[in-house]
Amino acid sequence: MHDRFIFANLSPELENTSWERYRFYRQWLLLKDAHAEKLFDLHAKKMAEINPDSLWAVNGLVFAAQRDSVHVHINSSTKISFGKNAKITFVKSADSIRYFFTEQKNKKIIFSLESGEKLFSTESDQIESLTSDLLIATKKSKKGLLNKSGKLLLPFEYDALVLNNKNQISLLSNKKFGLYDIRSGKFIKPIFERNVALLDSETLLAFKDGHYGLINWDAKPITHFDYDEILPWSENVIWTKKGFEWSLTNFREGRDLMRLVKSFRVFSTLGDEKLALVKQENYFGVLSSTKGLIIPASFSDISNFGSESEPLYFTTKEVDEAGIVS
Secondary structure (H helix, E strand, C coil): CCCCCCCCCCCCCCCCCECEEEEECCEEEEEEEEEEEEEEEEECCCEEECCEEEEECCCCCEEECCCCEEEEEECCCEEEEEECCCCCCCCCECCCCCEEEEEEECCEEEEECCCCCEEEEECEEEEEHHHHHHEEEEEECCCEEECCCEEEEEEEEEEEECCCCCCCEEEEEEEEEEEEECCCEEEEEEEEECCEEEEEEEEEEEEEEEEEEEECCCCCCCCCCCCCCCEEECCCCEEECCCEEEEEEECCEEEEEEEEEEEEEEEEEEEEEEEEEEEECEEEEEEEEECCEEEEEECCEEEEEECCCCCEEEEEEEEEECCCCC
């Protein structure tokens, strides 16, 4: 004899019944035996479907096919009905699924997975969810950006749209790169040879003609494009590299604070302060992002015998003529 399952104290509709199989799915109880299926709503404590032709659940929704229609149960108060032959597709997402769509006459009708609300329709060939509020749509192999109301934020001109971790979207078109800021709507056209990156809220790092430089959101240069590498240091101050030498540069004032640096290594980052061991010529010093040069570059070696929060520097200086180390 096979085990059967009884559910007590849920609803009078379930009293004196037993089932071969059951499944709890979010707020739903899916029941099945050899002759019947039922869908019970645990929140509303009532039957939502009685004897559908088939019953299944996926991506937070419950589907019930009955005669010529498919019912999509979103929650206790929202149920959407489609024709039985309607194809329901979930919108691809890098994280959680947020949307689904059906197709009617070459149009995709987009619905919210959470509320069941019909959001908009689009003639795009493909569509995918980028964030909770933005979708990437594709037409004839070109991508554009839509918000969840269907408004076109970026036209269908791009080969790729890639979200970074700073709420910007990297734009690629004809092997050139640009940038779109989601919060402000600021925009850099794809005219640069590599990804455009944010240095601060108003300054961006770009690459063209084989070199790096800084630009503003109007794509106007702040510095010359003649650096092999640029790295951030502090407010308005960057490390710039030409050939084999680094300089510490205040790009707002257009002047170098430190030059002829062969190498530097950041060894501490606490709060707003960074500390770096810098090498000028053949000598070492210690540079602070908030206090400047705290140990001049005049020592043969520098070691930190303390901690990151409380450094204790041991320095050595060689005197070649006398063969003395002090």
